[in-house]
Amino acid sequence: MSTEDSHDDHGHHLPAVEDWPRGFGEASWWPFVTAIGGAGIYLAAALYIIGNGEDPLITPVAGPAVGIASVGIFLVGIYGWLYHAFIVNFWERGASDDHGSGLRWGMIAFLGSELGTFGALFSYYFYIRAGATWPPAGLPELTSSLVLANTALLVASSFTLHWAEVSLRNESRRSFILGLLSTLVLGTVFIGGQVLEYYEFIVHKGFTLTEGIFASAFFGLTGLHGLHVTLGAVLIGIVFVRALRGQYSAERHVSVTTASMYWHFVDAVWIFLVVVLYFGAELGGALQ
Known part of the structure; x- marks a missing residue:
């Protein structure tokens, strides 16, 4: 043919x-x-x-x-x-794993560069934290039920995506599509929650990007992460549409794997961000 x-x-x-x-x-x-x-x-x-x-x-x-x-x-x-x-x-393309090794290594290299980007911003935060009076003036309450709920949603989305991957390898197409859809919904709700958090900070609490060095670090880190989650949602959305068209199987799943690697990465970064930036900021203020 x-x-x-x-x-x-x-x-x-x-x-x-x-x-x-x-x-x-x-x-x-x-x-x-x-x-x-x-x-x-x-x-x-x-x-x-x-x-x-x-x-x-x-x-x-x-x-x-x-x-x-x-x-x-x-x-x-x-x-x-x-x-x-x-x-x-x-x-x-063939159905072997050989054709996808380059894409997987490309994603690993990309995530390495992203780790360096986040690492630079976290280094900036630790630098200003060590050299400034803490807590900074005008710091609002960072840890709220919204942040905790958002964190639970993003962590749950990693589990649903893993479930989708396992279902694909077990040739359960219905569970695979349902897992992708659940991940996409959870990720979208997370993005909406972060937009709501920004609205609360900026409109109701007057905490904006120009409010000092901590504000620049806070919005820089959370904004960069939000952009990455949005990109991840786009990736999952593309995978979901292709899944509906039957373009994946237990042998053909390269883009599912690479999108999953990216999603788990942004999930791990968020957990570290919450511990350091949200809990760490308030805990440090309480100890001083």
Whole structure:
């Protein structure tokens, strides 16, 4: 059977090297688009601080405008990247694990770079914690029932995703899809909970990004993590849609495995973040 016939039999359109998004053979420029969007998000945060201080140097709308544009570029880059990495030539690949080893190692390398990014921000937090009077003035109550509920949701989502993986390997398609759906719902609710937490801090408690060095560390760490959870939800959503189309089996599960690695990583980072940033900040204040 020819390649063209194989695509027709499965109802799958032409590879990404022939339609949108286009790549260049084995190479792809979508990671660069994603990187530009990600860098723009950091730039937007800096513009927001510059534009909302006591003597703003630029218009206050510059930061949000750049942020919205950067998030759009970031999501478009992620879509193109994932499409080029996982969807292209899906039906032409073999079912062995050999073809997925590169993607798995790529994800491991990516998580290593993410660990370095979070490590830099945590180092900044520990640095300001050691050199500043504690607790900082105007620090609101950080540990609330909302934070505890959000933590329980994210931890539960790791269990449901693991259940989905085990179900796939046991060829239980219904449980696999249900596990993915549960993970996606829990992750989405977590994101909504973090948005609500920001609303409470900013609107009701007056705790904003410009309230001092602790606020910059707090919103920097929690905001970066929220962005990662959002990206993880996009990954799980793509896996879920592909699962509904029957594109996974006990032998074909590379993108499920890599998405799961990413999701468990952001879950572990959140637990460490809650212990250090939420409980640690309030405990340190109580001891002084």
